[in-house]
Amino acid sequence: MLERKQLIILMGFVMSVSLLAAFFTALFMVVSYRMLSALSGEMLLCMAAGFGAAASLFAGTVLYMKKTTDKRVQTLTDYLEQINMGRAGILMPEGEDELSKLQDEIYKTVTMLYQTRDEALQTRNRYAQNLSNIAHQIKTPITAICLALQMGQDETERLQEKIYRQLSRLTHLEEALLLLAGMDAGTLSFRKEKVDVYTLLMMAADNLQELFRQAQVGVSIPELGELSINADFEWTMEAVMNLLKNCMEHTPQGGSVCCQYERNPLYAEIRIWDSGMGFEQEDIPHLFERFYRGKNASEGGIGIGLALAKEIIERQNGTLRALNRTEGGACFEIRIYCH
Secondary structure, three states: OHHHHHHHHHHHHHHHHHHHHHHHHHHHHHHHOOOHHHOOHHHHHHHHHHHHHHHHHHHHHHHHHHHHHHHHHHHHHHHHHHHHOOOOOOOOOOOOOOOHHHHHHHHHHHHHHHHHHHHHHHHHHHHHHHHHHHHHHHHHHHHHHHHHHHOOOOOHHHHHHHHHHHHHHHHHHHHHHHHHHHHHHOOOOOOOEEEEHHHHHHHHHHHOHHHHHHHOOEEEOOOOOOOEEEEOHHHHHHHHHHHHHHHHHOOOOOOEEEEEEEEOOOEEEEEEEEOOOOOOOOOHHHOOOOOOOOOOOOOOOOOOHHHHHHHHHHOOOEEEEEEEOOOOOEEEEEEEEOO
């Protein structure tokens, strides 16, 4: 439809310009050869008619172009008015013309604004959900402390132990929340350095040695050759410790947590798995959500460790996923990409 309009405009211009050119050429010839007095009235009338037709066609073409442009501008204006009133307007493509680029840019801008609005709504909802979860997490240890204080029959030493345990939980919650807040705000920086994977796994396990001993769970980290990644040692060790601790908490006494690593041309892969019952299938899609606690979550956990580990790995050009092994047990798979 738009191509036909453009063809009509082009034909109008060509015809009007041709007629005007013919008129002025004839007039020039008449003046040049002083033939104006020899022209009959019919010839003058024909020339005047030709000039009038050419001028009318030219004027009509210009008016048609103005009307078409005004209509396109009005369409774009109506579309923006619908958007401003909160209605989802539809901007139908009308082919290529001088306003097509403007229409494309308007559509891109409106689409981007819609996406920004949706992201802002999602962020607000997550913020409200996080506040609710934080309030719940803080309430639990405070309630436990109050109940322990109200139970007069408790021995002093036992009471102090309960209070200390709940205060430690609050402290851990505070540190994790500050860390996540810093990541969300982009204020935490990660250094890029050459990190030996075996050393990383061994030091992470050493930091959890007492917890593994109390849980009577072993840890196996075989040396599989030299493998280095570009990452921040301290932050990556924090992520690995959270994964090791999660596996330990879901491993029965006498079981073990195992680590393995390898490299291919695309990435370095670290696998950490346990000998427990594995993840519940309905929990797997939500394991890395903040404050999520699955069916088999350990008592006293706050549901931040896995979310924190995922944030750390992904901010260093990596991925982290959870799966169940066919041989049994839960497994975390870290991939740090080379480029």
